[in-house]
Amino acid sequence: MDAITRRKFIQIGAAGAGVAAVGSGLTTRWWGLDGDPVEDPGTEGDRVVPTFCELCFWNCGQLAHVKDGRVTKITGNPDHPLSRGMLCPRGAGATGLLYDPDRLKRPLVRASKRGEDVFQEVSWDAALNKVGEGLLRVKARHGAEAVALFTHGFGGSWFKWFMKVWGSPNIGAPSYAQCRGPREAAYTLTYGAPLGSPEPIDIENARVITLIGSHLGENMHNTQVQELADAVGKGAQLVVVDPRFSVAAGKARYWLPVKPGTDVALLLAWMNVIVEEKRYDAEYLAKYATGLDELKAHVAGKTPEWAWPLTGVRPELIRESARFIAAARPASLVHPGRHTTWTGDDTQRARAMAILAALLGSWGRRGGYLSTGAVSLAGYPVQAPAGAVRPAADKPKQGGYPVADEVLASGLCDATRPGFAMYDMKAWIVYGTNLMQSLPAPQETVKAVQGLDFLVAIDVLPAEICGWADVVLPEATYLERDDDLAAPRWKTPFVAIRQAAVEPLYDSRPGWWIAKEMGKAVGLGAHFPWKDAAEFVETRARASGLDVAELRRKGALAGKRIATCEEEGAPPPISTESGKIQLHSAELAKLGFDPIPSFYPPEEGPPGSFRLLMGRAPTHTFGRTANNRLLAEPYPENEVWINADAARALPTPVRNGDRVMLVNQDGVKSGPVRAKVTERIRGDCVYLVHGWGHTARGLRYARGRGASTSALTTRYKVDPIMGGTGMNVNFVRLEPAERSA
Amino acid sequence: MKKRYAMAVDTRRCVGCSACVIACKTENRLPHGGFRDWIVQETSGRFPGLSMEIRSERCNHCSDAPCVSACPTGASHLAEGGVVLVNRAKCTGCKACIASCAYGARYVHPDGYVDKCTFCLHRVQQGKRPACVETCPTRSLTFGDLADPGSAVVQLIHSRRNKVLKPETGNRPNVFFLA
Known part of the structure; x- marks a missing residue:
């Protein structure tokens, strides 16, 4: 026992004074042997249900703790390779969604002018009848293709199937044209394939990580943040290009506070330094890339001094950081970013990043970009009806956007304006995306919506877009529903299962059920032969040779580890037509675009803005x-x-x-x-x-x-x-x- | 050997995401507006010469805890491993402890007692880690026993430059911030 300090002495005195009130307080506090209880808040589940998250698109593995029929807390599933037992705040806060008192509770049918946000609660039968009528009317007048689906989130798979059966290719997700699309186009042009999600990057083994406009750590892509912390813990250094001193910038060796809209100038100056000083990976480029001579000619003269007045970044800082980035190659990762729709020249900006990654020889190398693989899953034995379907109408009548490899959600919105596209959109199904916030220019979205014959929104919360719908269908949250299996490409391929932890609250229903009932309501019920999502998933899992019971028990099963990089025996994954990395893009040249990115100054705003x-x-x-x-x-x-x-x-x-x-x-x-x-x-x-x-x-x-x-x-x-x-x-x-x- | 529980917070790994805050709130059923842990971001310098420190903060479970001395009813006490706890039954909500705490670590629960971080002692007693430590996606938080020289927390404190908050108070905090 420590000597009695003055503080403890006073404490004894104080407790003595209060002895009448607290009974045995005095002696017990002194000896630490009293009956002071250690409170157990009792949040450990009687049942623990493995599932995966839907608070964002990363879909981390979770354990839902259920006690007395309520989800008490959500923790990370250690068996899931994307969460590895840890969660970001959103995943940990999912009960705030489940028990949100403002949730959509019952089906709603519009009861006054569209957009006035006045609805009447109806039965599911009445709501689904209304949906069936609305869609069939559009089909009769304009064809099945005049129905568009806007979707975000894992549960969208059921509604994509509905669209396939229904006969419309117009399925758009704002996550493409409003988010990662330019990056996907750029990496496809350079390496032959889009990056997808989760991105195949090796943050944890990188020695230098360059973030250009990515504020990783503020965007909580769980696995990437975990790897970032591990990399920093092992001594990796960060180079951060951002007009804002982001959290990542606060940890960076170099912060380049670039003028917004001038990243291409900075990237060209970096490449100028790397090329002029021969700091690129010559052997790698000779083996895997074409266009180095054109690139050298293109960046000649694009010196840090040239970039200084454009970007506002001091030439010494540009030069020094370029050398720093190059010195760590090939384990020098230029993070591709994700939300990359900024100033309209975004594919070229992402191309410049992709080309820089190639100069560093980091594509297909440890600490750079990796080869990933997916568990191959058998489909459910069911077929969509055969029949000709017109091509998607997400582009202007005269064409455009030749490199888009997904449907443009903004384009489908445009196609609602009569005569904009090859044919007009007349009805929207909106699943899990609040188009008033996820598309730009809400004034245009409102105009498009006002021109629709029919709009049905399926959501968990009464977001703005629901207020503009004719019918609103309340979906159960992901904690109350089963969904399809997840098997994304990853370093270790895996399959994960989403399982309902509790019954749906109120009169909400799971997406699989809603899609199936919508199918029935339009006379296509035969194409939804599964009893429910559980049977659907089990049929797929069994046909894929998976142990269903183990999958249900663990929530995720790892596939065979694959070779992910050259160091492990995997050649860099280049799938362009020529089989080479396109530093100079003949494809872009043919289409009339710059084959190597050039800098165009961004338009300035009004004075004082x-x-x-x-x-x-x-x-x-x-x-x-x-x-x-x-x-x-x-x-x-x-x-x-x-x-x-x-x-x-x-x-x-x-x-x-x-x-x-x-x-x-x-x-x-x-x-x-x-x-x-x-x-x-x-x-x-x-x-x-x-x-x-x-x-x-x-x-x-x-x-x-x-x-x-x-x-x-x-x-x-x-x-x-x-x-x-x-x-x-x-x-x-x-x-x-x-x-x- | 008597246990002395402590925590190391790695400010280099931490991104200040608040996963620790949310995990604590659900684990411990905290009321709306009540926090047992929180994030502090401290920036110094002038644009563009800036630096920043991010800390996940909580009760420091001081070895010389003024809150325990200040408590007139014996509700605030040192429990197993030196963890500072509040016995709800003995707490009158007088707030003397809140006034005495240099770190703002305590709040009044709507049920009338004072509440604060317990290092999730209910979990620790079952061999689990505190909820904030378990969820932290950057693995910035390390919980352990200072009396065990082999523990990860001791290793970190010995191998990394670190500090405690407001050492001048003489409270001898047991939460260490690694630089």
Whole structure:
């Protein structure tokens, strides 16, 4: 026992004074032998159900703890290779979605003019009849293809099947043309295939990791963040290019606060240094790439001094960081990013990143880009009806966007305008994506919706898009439903199962059931022969030779480990037509685009305005989690980041924490939002986390919190190569918020 | 050997995602607005010469805990392993402990007692790690026994530059921040 300190002595005295009130407090506290209980909050589940997450698209393996019929908590599944037993805040906060009091509870049918958000609760039968009638009417008048599906999330597979059976190819996900599309096009042009999700990159073995506009750590792609921390723990260094001092920049050896929209100039200058100083992997390029001579000629003269006035980054910093990146090759990873729809030249920007990765010889090498594999799963024995289907109508009548390899969600929205595409969209099925926030220019989306014959929304929460629907179908959350098997490409191929932890609350139903009933309602029920999702999954699993019981028990089964890189005996995965990495793209040249990326200065905004940049918070996924009261606790609303000097220099200076309104170049004004006055951002731009400023009446918690990036994105610039919508082309002024009475 | 529980927080690995905060809230059924752990981001310097430290913070389970001394009813006490706990039955909600804590680690539960981090002692007693440690995707948090020289937490504190918060208080905190 320690000597009695003065503090302990006083403590004894104090306890003595209170002895009458607390009985035996005195002696017990001194000896630590009293009956003070260790409270057990009792959240350990009586049942623990393995499943995978749907708070974002990463689909991490989880264990849902169920006690007395309620999910008490969610933990990571150690057997799942994407979570490895650990979860990000959103996954851990999924009960905030399950028990959100604002959930859609019963089917709704519109009861007044479209968009007035007035609905009547009806039975499932009545709602499904209405859906059947609405879709069949469109089919009779305009053909099955006039129905478009907008989808996001794993449960979309059931509705994609519905579309296949129904006979429409118009299935668009904003995750392509509004997010990762430019990157997919660029890597396809350079290496022959898109990267997909999760990205096949080897962060954990990289010695230098270069993030160009990716704010990994704020976007919580769980496995990547885990690997980033492991890499940093092993001494890997970061190079971060970002107008904002991101969390990753805070850990970086080099931070390059680039002027927004000038990444291509910086990338060309980096390549200039690497080429001029012969720091590229000559042997690798000779073996695997074509176009090095053209590239050398192209970057000649694109020196750091040339890039300085364009990017605002000092030439010494450009040169030094280029050498640093090259010195670590091939374990020098240029992270491909994910959300890459910025200024309309985004495919070329991503191409420049892909070419840089090739110069470093990191494609197919440890610490760079890897070969991945997937568990091959048998399909359910069922066929869609045969019959000619017109091609997708997601592009203008005269054509365009030749390199797009997925359907453009924005294009389907455009195709709702009469005469825009080869034929018009007349009905929308919207599954799990709030198009008022996930597409740019909501004023155009509203116009498109007003021209529709029919709109059905299937969702968990009453997002803005539901307010514009004719019928709203309440889906059960992922914790209340079975879904299809997941078997994405990964370093270790695996298969994972989603299993309901609890029964659906209210009158919500699982997506598989809704899709099947929609099939029946349009007379196509025979094409949904499965009893339920469980039977569907078990049939597939058994036909694939998987142990269903073990899969159910563990939640995920690992396949055979494959060779992932040259060091393990796998050749770099190059699948271009010529079998070579395309440093110079003959395909782009043929299509009339620059075969090697060139820099075009971005358009400037009106004087006194700031370019509006947007990004992510680790606690939130788009606008989907803004109403999650659990996740709102550490992050209740977004803030507008503004540089401290710039804030002081405003006509009405803004102080940290002040409420301001943002007014864009078209006069659109945000709701009041708190200003974060900070050194952590350049003075020519402001930054908002996307997904706030909800207006939907039913989102009682999120409504009116923060500012909406979507509402301020009245303009966008379309990438001519693949149709992505560059959204960082809007400019805002700051106005003091009117004082509330 | 008597156990002395401690935590090491690796500020280089931490990205401040708040997974620890949410895992704690669900594990311990915390009320809306109540936090037993939280994230601090500290930036210094002027653009563009900046540096930043991110910390996942919680009760420091001080060896000389002023909250325990300040508690008039004996509710705040040192439990197994030096963990500072509050006995809800003895707590009157007087807030003397809150006033005495230099770290803002305590809050008043809507049920009237003061609540704070327990290092998830209910889990530790069953051989599990605290909920925040278990979920942390960056593995920034290491929990263990300072009295066990072989423990990971001791290894980290010995091999890495580290600090405690507000050492000048003389509280002898048991949460160590690795630089």
